[in-house]
Amino acid sequence: MESQTQVGITFGPTYLLKLYLAGAVGGSVFYLVHHALLAPSSKGKHMWSFDPSNVPGLGASGAVNAVMLLDIFLFPKKTLYFDFIIPVPAILLGIFLIGKDMLRIMEGDNRISGSAHLGGATVAAIAWARIRNGRFRF
Incomplete structure (x- = not known):
């Protein structure tokens, strides 16, 4: 079993750290936008009446998702468990994970942030597109 992701091995620890941090920022942005625009409007409040101090957020799920999904995008035939x-x-695991996060958002699951996960997935997709176009910098 591998202790490092293939992304870290292929692009180095500096790139992996940048990807992780970008995933954390992307996940946080998606999380805040989701709670600012969608959650309050479902309760009948005006969407601009959002108070960010009342929105709890904890975790690195966007960052982890960015690393994990870039690994999946780059090596889609690799066997995972x-x-x-x-x-x-x-x-298939990547499709399942993204679909599950979309379902969490649609169902209003507030225990796990599907929006933060999708923020990390978006960062991974952008990184994957840049790598495919020959631009390895993040």
Whole structure:
């Protein structure tokens, strides 16, 4: 079992750190936008009556998602283990994870932030597009 992601091995620790931090920022932005624009409007409040001090947010899920999904985007045929047991192609796990986060948002799940995860996924998609176009800087 690998202790490092293929992203860290391929692009180095500096790139991995930049990706992680960008994923954290992207996840935080998506989380705040989601709570500022969607959550208050569902309660009948005006969308600009948002008070950011009342929105709890904790975790690095956007950052972790950015690293994990870039690894999946770059190596879609790699075998990963769902729940540490079931071997699946990475691309199927990636589709499942993104779909699950979209479902969390649609269902209004407030225990795990699907919006923060999708922020990290967006950072991964941007990084993947830049790598494919030959621009390795982040």
